[in-house]
Amino acid sequence: xxxxxxxxxxxxxxxxxxxxxxxxxxxxxxxxxxxxxxxxxxxxxxxxxxxxxxxxxxxxxxxxxxxxxxxxxxxxxxxxxxxxxxxxxxxxxxxxxxxxxxxxxxxxxxxxxxxxxxxxxxxxxxxxxxxxxxxxxxxxxxxxxxxxxxxxxxxxxxxxxxxxxxxxxxxxxxxxxxxxxxxxxxxxxxxxxxxxxxxxxxxxxxxxxxx
Amino acid sequence: xxxxxxxxxxxxxxxxxxxxxxxxxxxxxxxxxxxxxxxxxxxxxxxxxxxxxxxxxxxxxxxxxxxxxxxxxxxxxxxxxxxxxxxxxxxxxxxxxxxxxxxxxxxxxxxxxxxxxxxxxxxxxxxxxxxxxxxxxxxxxxxxxxxxxxxxxxxxxxxxxxxxxxxxxxxxxxxxxxxxxxxxxxxxxxxxxxxxxxxxxxxxxxxx
Numbered sequence: 001x002x003x004x005x006x007x008x009x010x011x012x013x014x015x016x017x018x019x020x021x022x023x024x025x026x027x028x029x030x031x032x033x034x035x036x037x038x039x040x041x042x043x044x045x046x047x048x049x050x051x052x053x054x055x056x057x058x059x060x061x062x063x064x065x066x067x068x069x070x071x072x073x074x075x076x077x078x079x080x081x082x083x084x085x086x087x088x089x090x091x092x093x094x095x096x097x098x099x100x101x102x103x104x105x106x107x108x109x110x111x112x113x114x115x116x117x118x119x120x121x122x123x124x125x126x127x128x129x130x131x132x133x134x135x136x137x138x139x140x141x142x143x144x145x146x147x148x149x150x151x152x153x154x155x156x157x158x159x160x161x162x163x164x165x166x167x168x169x170x171x172x173x174x175x176x177x178x179x180x181x182x183x184x185x186x187x188x189x190x191x192x193x194x195x196x197x198x199x200x201x202x203x204x205x206x207x208x209x210x211x
Numbered sequence: 212x213x214x215x216x217x218x219x220x221x222x223x224x225x226x227x228x229x230x231x232x233x234x235x236x237x238x239x240x241x242x243x244x245x246x247x248x249x250x251x252x253x254x255x256x257x258x259x260x261x262x263x264x265x266x267x268x269x270x271x272x273x274x275x276x277x278x279x280x281x282x283x284x285x286x287x288x289x290x291x292x293x294x295x296x297x298x299x300x301x302x303x304x305x306x307x308x309x310x311x312x313x314x315x316x317x318x319x320x321x322x323x324x325x326x327x328x329x330x331x332x333x334x335x336x337x338x339x340x341x342x343x344x345x346x347x348x349x350x351x352x353x354x355x356x357x358x359x360x361x362x363x364x365x366x367x368x369x370x371x372x373x374x375x376x377x378x379x380x381x382x383x384x385x386x387x388x389x390x391x392x393x394x395x396x397x398x399x400x401x402x403x404x405x406x407x408x409x410x411x412x413x414x415x416x417x418x419x
Contacts, residue, residue, distance in 0.1 A: 050271055050273075054295050063313070065297075065308075086289075086299075086399065088371060088393070106371070208295055209294055
């Protein structure tokens with residue numbers, strides 16, 4: 001009897017630990033009263049701008065580099081092209097919040113899992129408008145929670161200069177991937193990192209000015 | 212008035228026609244011979260280059276530039292210097308990369324497609340790639356220049372490059388521009404300038 005009670009307690013403790021450690025992604029944030037119901041991302045929104053970045057992709061220890069190009073081609077859609085430094089096109093996508101089209105992809109990269117991952121990453125990177133349901137804060141940022149299907153996006157706006165510096169895509173319990181932005185003017189992001197938490201994938205974009 | 216317009220149209224279209232005129236069989240023989248004679252003399256070659264990546268949907272071509280070094284028989288290095296530092300070296304079945312100081316190497320010893328691409332790049336720069344087995348080739352005359360268009364016969368290669376166009380200086384019979392077409396709308400154009408032929412180049416240059 002006593003043995004089973006101890007067992008029961010142990011299991012309970014174990015469960016409690018699991019629950020706490022899973023917790024919610026917001027456990028370190030302090031809830032705050034909502035100060036807006038929507039947020040518009042400033043980056044990638046100008047249809048006149050060619051967004052051209054030198055890119056490094058690190059995937060499971062392999063390094064890939066090239067040029068990432070994004071351009072807003074109409075109200076809803078961006079064209080995304082990834083080329084080598086030589087200019088050979090490796091992938092060419094058209095992406096909106098609801099549609100996704102592969103214009104071309106070299107056979108070496110034509111893997112469903114890769115395409116789906118990039119689709120998710122780029123869709124979030126290019127997403128313009130977020131509806132806000134909850135708000136939090138930490139020491140340095142205001143954090144806005146925006147529902148995204150079964151998951152949520154957390155938008156981090158720095159308290160210091162009101163710049164969008166991070167978006168975290170997460171399930172109820174786990175962060176899936178994170179977008180980090182460095183921007184001087186809050187219109188254009190000079191440096192972007194896409195970091196996956198559940199797979200070993202990191203994409204780094206550094207803006208370069210053509211001569 | 213009507214005749215004037217007709218004449219004008221005739222003049223313009225005549226001009227357009229004159230810009231890219233097909234070579235005769237005799238001219239082709241002469242031209243390929245000239246290029247082969249010059250390219251056979253090339254032991255080393257360095258040249259500055261400007262690369263224009265044209266994508267139809269962009270408002271401006273993406274411009275990068277740097278220096279290219281070639282040494283016989285197959286040592287080749289492209290150094291991009293602006294707007295970023297990136298070099299790619301083809302050497303003994305390996306591709307050596309230096310990406311802003313980050314070094315890596317890819318063994319391509321057994322990759323047929325890379326061997327082909329390597330041969331093609333060396334061929335484009337030296338001009339010596341008139342290989343009927345590999346390409347369907349057509350020849351044109353331009354003002355002060357000659358133009359050769361190469362369509363790969365190999366299906367795998369064709370997936371990457373639809374057509375290669377080499378523009379030659381008529382007098383020197385050397386390549387001044389390489390254009391790699393991926394589709395009718397998208398291409399990479401590389402302009403070569405400040406060419407130096409047969410200067411002494413040490414093998415140690417070809418590293419990352």
